[in-house]
Amino acid sequence: MFEYREWKHVFKLDPNKEITPEMLEAICESGTDAVIVGGSDGVTLENTIDLLSRIRKYTVPCVLEVSNTESITPGFDYYFVPSVLNSTNPDWIVGLHHEAIKEYGELINWNELVAEGYCIVNKESKAAQISEADTNLDNEDILAYARMSEHMFRLPIFYLEYSGTYGDVEIVKDISTVLDKTHFFYGGGIKDDTQAREMAQFADTIVVGNVIYEDLNAAIRTVRVVKG
Numbered sequence: 001m002f003e004y005r006e007w008k009h010v011f012k013l014d015p016n017k018e019i020t021p022e023m024l025e026a027i028c029e030s031g032t033d034a035v036i037v038g039g040s041d042g043v044t045l046e047n048t049i050d051l052l053s054r055i056r057k058y059t060v061p062c063v064l065e066v067s068n069t070e071s072i073t074p075g076f077d078y079y080f081v082p083s084v085l086n087s088t089n090p091d092w093i094v095g096l097h098h099e100a101i102k103e104y105g106e107l108i109n110w111n112e113l114v115a116e117g118y119c120i121v122n123k124e125s126k127a128a129q130i131s132e133a134d135t136n137l138d139n140e141d142i143l144a145y146a147r148m149s150e151h152m153f154r155l156p157i158f159y160l161e162y163s164g165t166y167g168d169v170e171i172v173k174d175i176s177t178v179l180d181k182t183h184f185f186y187g188g189g190i191k192d193d194t195q196a197r198e199m200a201q202f203a204d205t206i207v208v209g210n211v212i213y214e215d216l217n218a219a220i221r222t223v224r225v226v227k228g
């Protein structure tokens with residue numbers, strides 16, 4: 001049931017970005033462990049359903065990373081729900097979640113829902129700006145969020161989000177030493193196989209996003225180095 005714990009490599013596709021059928025086929029047939037559908041802005045019910053139905057031609061597991069309630073639709077294998085632990089606005093930690101559960105709580109299949117403790121560290125990223133994240137963090141601050149995820153809230157996933165920029169491998173290494181039961185996702189700025197290999201040494205799962213749209217072949221190569 002919690003097969004995501006076995007994933008080493010995932011691609012993240014943004015429903016708000018164009019992708020040709022050929023590119024999508026290359027991604028879905030690449031040998032990656034899963035495809036996450038998610039983005040920071042412009043995610044609608046329409047573009048989410050469109051991307052889901054196109055991905056469903058392939059056997060790769062498919063996850064919706066929920067960024068707003070309007071675009072939630074049945075048919076995904078999992079629903080990853082981020083809670084931005086370093087947000088300064090409670091809406092992004094529990095507020096929007098509370099509203100959604102108040103309205104749809106009866107309908108939610110809790111077995112498909114996986115909470116992610118997000119720590120967004122790239123100040124320039126859209127994700128940081130939208131969620132009003134406090135990115136003025138040193139390594140001890142980040143480690144405290146990782147420990148909080150595992151020991152205090154017992155979250156299934158801790159996600160270190162560098163979205164758009166390549167992160168600091170030392171902090172990724174340190175996080176890996178404090179997480180045991182909580183699964184560790186790293187995402188941000190992976191553009192080639194060397195970077196994929198470097199982060200995959202320490203993160204349980206690496207997430208590859210933007211480079212798909214910039215250099216598809218480089219994106220595909222990140223699968224091979226991680227999956228062998």
Ligand code: 1GP
Nearest residue numbers: 163164187188189209210
């Ligand atoms: C974004 O963590 C993912 O949510 C991946 O980041 O787009 O920078 O690869 P990139």
